[in-house]
Amino acid sequence: MKEADMSRQIIVGNWKMNGITRDSRELVQALLDKVDANGPEVVVCPPFTQLALLNQALAPSPIGLGAQDCHKNVSGAHTGDIAPPMLTELGVSHVILGHSERRQEHGELDETVREKAVAASKAGLTPIVCIGETEDQRESGDHFDTLGWQIKGSLPDGFNGIVAYEPIWAIGTGRAATTDEIAETMTFLRQELVRQFGEAGKNIKILYGGSVNDKNAASILSLADVAGALVGGASLKADAFLSIIAAASAA
Numbered sequence: 559m560k561e562a563d564m565s566r567q568i569i570v571g572n573w574k575m576n577g578i579t580r581d582s583r584e585l586v587q588a589l590l591d592k593v594d595a596n597g598p599e600v601v602v603c604p605p606f607t608q609l610a611l612l613n614q615a616l617a618p619s620p621i622g623l624g625a626q627d628c629h630k631n632v633s634g635a636h637t638g639d640i641a642p643p644m645l646t647e648l649g650v651s652h653v654i655l656g657h658s659e660r661r662q663e664h665g666e667l668d669e670t671v672r673e674k675a676v677a678a679s680k681a682g683l684t685p686i687v688c689i690g691e692t693e694d695q696r697e698s699g700d701h702f703d704t705l706g707w708q709i710k711g712s713l714p715d716g717f718n719g720i721v722a723y724e725p726i727w728a729i730g731t732g733r734a735a736t737t738d739e740i741a742e743t744m745t746f747l748r749q750e751l752v753r754q755f756g757e758a759g760k761n762i763k764i765l766y767g768g769s770v771n772d773k774n775a776a777s778i779l780s781l782a783d784v785a786g787a788l789v790g791g792a793s794l795k796a797d798a799f800l801s802i803i804a805a806a807s808a809a
């Protein structure tokens with residue numbers, strides 16, 4: 559166990575728009591056989607359509623259930639959207655907010671993400687707020703400015719959730735950020751969180767996401783200030799996801 563962070567790590571699987579019933583059942587069964595309560599916290603975030611099924615399947619297990627988005631309102635005329643209480647009713651404990659794919663494909667702004675985080679917390683959900691810079695921003699040296707603004711804009715006062723640092727250029731590319739890049743960015747993010755939230759900022763967990771796999775998980779998860787991982791592609795393969803969970807146990 560590393561000294562910098564004695565708290566339990568959390569490994570979150572973001573299935574994105576993948577998972578029809580047959581695949582979900584198979585994947586979850588493989589996890590149920592191997593995940594126990596002594597390791598890191600494990601949360602899987604399937605598409606909305608699989609939440610009810612997975613709530614039943616996961617209920618007797620230590621594996622938590624997350625969603626990939628929610629609306630800022632509790633009900634109303636919002637075609638196609640899902641309200642936070644609808645998620646809690648299905649046994650959901652966590653919700654990913656402001657993923658770069660939602661920011662890009664659905665025009666979500668920091669302000670939208672912040673309002674969603676407030677609504678999620680009110681409903682008893684733990685928001686996992688994603689931030690991350692583009693490749694251009696990193697190459698031009700603007701990445702810290704970008705991340706600083708995202709933290710200021712996306713996290714509400716009294717934020718009691720988790721932050722996921724996901725450099726956009728590392729998502730789905732097979733090119734994870736290097737451990738040096740992650741370590742340097744984590745230090746910056748921690749400073750910003752403390753600047754914004756004072757003492758409470760020291761206790762906000764920061765996850766890394768972006769091409770985490772069974773090969774690189776151990777080195778990433780052992781970095782100080784990395785409290786876990788938000789895993790996309792590798793969370794769809796039971797063996798790879800279990801290896802990442804095992805790496806978190808050892809970190």
Ligand SMILES: O=C(CO)COP(=O)(O)O
Binds near residue numbers: 728731767768769792
């Ligand atoms: O976007 C991600 C998780 O939210 C990361 O996706 P990959 O692990 O597929 O790069």
